[in-house]
Amino acid sequence: MIQSETLNNTHSPRISVAPMMDWTTKDYRYFARLFNPNVVLYTEMVTTGAIIHGDAERHLNFNTQEQPIVLQLGGSNPQELALCSKMAQDWGYNEINLNVGCPSDRVQNNKIGACLMAEPELVAECIAAMQQAVQIPVHVKHRIGIDNMQSYEEMLNFVDTVAKTGCTHFVVHARIAILKGLSPKENREVPPLRYADVYRLKQDRPHLFIEINGGIKTLAETQAHLQHVDGVMIGREAYHNPYLLAELGQLWQLDLPNRFDIMQQMLPYIEQRLAEGAPLSIITRHILGLFQNLPGARKWRQALSGGNAKSLDDVKAAIQQMQDAIVRTENYLATHQNTEIS
Structure with missing residues (x-):
């Protein structure tokens, strides 16, 4: 065909x-x-x-x-x-x-x-x-x-x-x-x-x-x-x-997108679906694996599953929590790497 x-x-x-x-x-x-x-x-x-x-x-x-x-x-x-x-x-x-x-x-x-x-x-x-x-x-x-x-x-x-x-x-x-x-x-x-x-x-x-x-x-x-x-x-x-x-x-040959940029693009969609009357949980269940294998991934899943997230602000808070966890890990690794080098 x-x-x-x-x-x-x-x-x-x-x-x-x-x-x-x-x-x-x-x-x-x-x-x-x-x-x-x-x-x-x-x-x-x-x-x-x-x-x-x-x-x-x-x-x-x-x-x-x-x-x-x-x-x-x-x-x-x-x-x-x-x-x-x-x-x-x-x-x-x-x-x-x-x-x-x-x-x-x-x-x-x-x-x-x-x-x-x-x-x-x-x-x-x-x-x-x-x-x-x-x-x-x-x-x-x-x-x-x-x-x-x-x-x-x-x-x-x-x-x-x-x-x-x-x-x-x-x-x-x-x-x-x-x-x-x-x-x-x-x-x-x-x-x-x-x-x-x-x-x-x-x-x-x-x-x-x-x-x-x-x-x-x-x-x-x-x-x-x-x-x-x-x-x-x-x-x-x-x-x-x-x-x-x-x-x-x-x-x-596409560039790798940033996970946090993806979530920033997702937020307006979630807001729109909530305005349509969709329960937040039917949307957030699909994004639980976004940070798979990264520091803080478990807390991300916990924050958004089981009805724990009740509003768009809760989703934004979970995003901030993930950003903080990754920054802490990066700082920890950088500190220990510098210690080993010295």
Whole structure:
């Protein structure tokens, strides 16, 4: 698809933050964008039923600053997916992704997520309907296998079947999903990572745009994967340690932003959300990892979690507390370094 190639080339290399339920909300995405202008952000998975029969505005609204942004849809009805894709395009989304990777019981019962890997023809029908409804790129996020469908050849057949629609972009979580016997959390940790299968997919289908996902935590790991595939999707590490997104900016020769500058940019957004009636806690929970591994990080988390922060002034006080902690540490290190030298 020409459209897909255009966005991928614009933000080459393609680095994205995985869709994560309850985590990649619009508040997190606004925060994440402040670290890096090029990383592609995803919504949480939104089911077609929630959009069609629920509050579409609540599920589809986003801040324009979040772009480039992808809406991830959950569903298996081609007509409903086509309708929601058209709505997403009209709403201003840059791309649409179909979830064929979520292993939870709840979505399986509704024929959503990883269970669809067993029905590649249905997935192809869904993708074709979505593509016909919009001009923006449509792609798939899937596992390397499920349950009794764990071989590389079976994954290749799934990809080839879907690719016949003209879909050229596949985001591959490099773990199988055990749908019977493991929880969603265990499915993120227990099945071993098989990066070699994703590399092989790119080698065997060089015309496809292959993006790898699963267990990736550092800039160095990202760079290593980019030697084999076209893009890298990072999940929980981008949430727990959001400054990783700033470090990934080195892939585009971007300067590292200052954490305190990021918070100064975040304050007006928090003020706006509070004015809209949003509880402070649903915003501050996304910024707890900002100072990961730095002096004072624990007190930062304590100040902003568990309802401890009740106003914007409390957030500002936590920022000042962090600045003081870092200055104290720097002074301590400088003093001891001078003592050692003398």
